[in-house]
Amino acid sequence: MLCPSQVAKLRPVPRPLLSAARRLYDDLRCSISSSSLAQVSPCVDEDCSDFLPWLERKAGVEISSFLSVGKSVYGRSLFASKAIRAGDSILKVPFNVEISPDDLLPEIRSLNIGNVAKLAAVVLKEQKMGQDSEWAPYIRSLPQPEEMHSTVFWSNEELEMIKESLVYQRTIDKKVGMEREFSVLRHALDHQFPEVSKYMNFEDFMHACALVESRAWESSKGYSLIPFADFLNHDGLAKAVLLRDEQKQFSEVIADRNYAPGEQVLISYGKFSNAILLLDFGFTLPHNIHDEISVTGEPDKQTTRKKAMGAYSNVRIQISVPLQDPLYKMKLYLLQRHCLQITCKFGFSKWSSDSFTIKEVRSVKGKGTGIPQSLRAAARVLSCTSLEELNDMEEEATQNDGRLGRRPLKNFNREIQAHQLLLSHITRLIDQYNASAKLMKPTGCPASKRDGIRRSMACELLAGELRNLKSAASWLVSYTTDR
Numbered sequence: 318m319l320c321p322s323q324v325a326k327l328r329p330v331p332r333p334l335l336s337a338a339r340r341l342y343d344d345l346r347c348s349i350s351s352s353s354l355a356q357v358s359p360c361v362d363e364d365c366s367d368f369l370p371w372l373e374r375k376a377g378v379e380i381s382s383f384l385s386v387g388k389s390v391y392g393r394s395l396f397a398s399k400a401i402r403a404g405d406s407i408l409k410v411p412f413n414v415e416i417s418p419d420d421l422l423p424e425i426r427s428l429n430i431g432n433v434a435k436l437a438a439v440v441l442k443e444q445k446m447g448q449d450s451e452w453a454p455y456i457r458s459l460p461q462p463e464e465m466h467s468t469v470f471w472s473n474e475e476l477e478m479i480k481e482s483l484v485y486q487r488t489i490d491k492k493v494g495m496e497r498e499f500s501v502l503r504h505a506l507d508h509q510f511p512e513v514s515k516y517m518n519f520e521d522f523m524h525a526c527a528l529v530e531s532r533a534w535e536s537s538k539g540y541s542l543i544p545f546a547d548f549l550n551h552d553g554l555a556k557a558v559l560l561r562d563e564q565k566q567f568s569e570v571i572a573d574r575n576y577a578p579g580e581q582v583l584i585s586y587g588k589f590s591n592a593i594l595l596l597d598f599g600f601t602l603p604h605n606i607h608d609e610i611s612v613t614g615e616p617d618k619q620t621t622r623k624k625a626m627g628a629y630s631n632v633r634i635q636i637s638v639p640l641q642d643p644l645y646k647m648k649l650y651l652l653q654r655h656c657l658q659i660t661c662k663f664g665f666s667k668w669s670s671d672s673f674t675i676k677e678v679r680s681v682k683g684k685g686t687g688i689p690q691s692l693r694a695a696a697r698v699l700s701c702t703s704l705e706e707l708n709d710m711e712e713e714a715t716q717n718d719g720r721l722g723r724r725p726l727k728n729f730n731r732e733i734q735a736h737q738l739l740l741s742h743i744t745r746l747i748d749q750y751n752a753s754a755k756l757m758k759p760t761g762c763p764a765s766k767r768d769g770i771r772r773s774m775a776c777e778l779l780a781g782e783l784r785n786l787k788s789a790a791s792w793l794v795s796y797t798t799d800r
């Protein structure tokens with residue numbers, strides 16, 4: 318949760334999903350202890366019974382009189398140890414017990430690796446120190462790789478389940494990025510601390526990176542791990558978030574509702590789609606109101622967590638200008654200039670930094686707010702059949718706000734064709750998703766608990782994306798037939 322959001326969540330209206338993926342998810346929920354099911358009564362966590370007293374001694378102040386560490390289906394969790402009322406300050410963790418890249422030697426801190434990798438290097442260092450680490454009780458409490466489900470841990474076979482989603486490609490890219498950062502780190506350690514580098518392997522580094530990504534908060538030092546606060550699990554509907562007071566130097570959580578003793582306390586990590594939750598946190602939500610689909614291209618890999626919330630790509634629709642189109646060059650030029658980053662050779666660039674994000678269109682009669690204007694503009698350009706039409710579009714853009722193709726085409730048939738083009742792409746994607754969902758249908762019990770959990774996550778991811786695609790398709794059907 319690299320960026321704590323202070324924005325309250327909206328309560329989604331639950332709606333039934335009738336897709337194969339949804340049904341499959343429901344089947345699985347019944348048959349396994351799903352990662353997405355809340356548990357109210359706490360399971361005592363013997364391993365962590367001394368954790369809070371230890372941290373309070375280290376901090377020199379009381380951190381919480383309201384919470385205790387326990388276990389739920391989400392892993393370690395915080396539970397109300399007495400009645401909590403909305404507005405209570407339930408924990409305050411001072412900055413002096415945060416772990417940050419400041420704990421690295423300057424030579425490592427200045428390496429050309431990202432903030433996640435830097436903090437992962439601190440975790441690795443503390444892990445290697447074992448009982449001698451001043452953070453030993455905290456390091457011991459962190460989940461082991463086999464308990465984590467971020468997609469970087471998925472096998473090729475498991476990843477095949479989500480190959481329709483851009484999470485698939487993002488996972489591959491992420492692993493490649495981690496390998497690069499690992500080799501930079503290893504190279505530096507080889508020179509300065511050969512005895513440390515000898516014991517470092519990529520699997521440990523990947524585990525440390527996944528820990529950081531799923532539990533560090535953005536801070537003035539880059540990212541920081543905040544022990545105890547990071548036992549709080551996520552609820553997409555919660556309004557409580559982790560607040561940081563840079564002046565008073567502590568992080569705090571204020572309860573957003575009353576809790577009875579024994580209830581699990583949940584906060585919101587931010588407005589994350591299932592794509593982000595799965596890629597970075599290793600879980601999904603059954604009805605995630607923040608699910609969205611991006612069309613063509615991906616966000617800049619360096620996006621901050623906040624930007625990524627809006628721009629993360631889940632699905633890519635590739636609409637290319639056919640090479641045999643007599644207006645190929647002109648269309649490419651217009652799209653490149655106004656709508657997308659395009660590589661001439663391959664049509665729409667695979668790595669275009671622009672992305673069209675489709676959100677659920679709430680009503681078929683709505684204004685198509687879920688379908689981005691830039692995508693509709695691109696479709697309008699693509700459907701033109703004469704240079705004159707393209708010139709007219711460009712002239713209209715110059716006379717208005719400079720943005721191309723934002724108004725319906727004057728030629729009614731052409732306007733319909735443009736939207737039919739989009740509809741055909743989206744329909745093709747829906748077919749691909751449905752085919753994937755069918756393949757995912759279990760033939761019996763999942764081979765293992767892990768297999769069942771990952772299957773249900775794949776189903777939830779695809780079901781959310783499919784829901785958005787279907788709502789976009791319904792809107793397009795209505796636009797092209799009801800006029």
Ligand SMILES: C[S@@+](CC[C@H](N)C(=O)[O-])C[C@H]1O[C@@H](n2cnc3c(N)ncnc32)[C@H](O)[C@@H]1O
Nearest residue numbers: 352391392393531532547548549550551598600
């Ligand atoms: C900040 S940690 C929370 C503490 C964690 N449960 C532990 O065992 O240390 C975030 C991780 O908790 C789990 N988690 C949090 N919220 C969840 C939810 N709503 N459903 C399933 N897993 C969740 C995920 O494994 C996630 O990567």
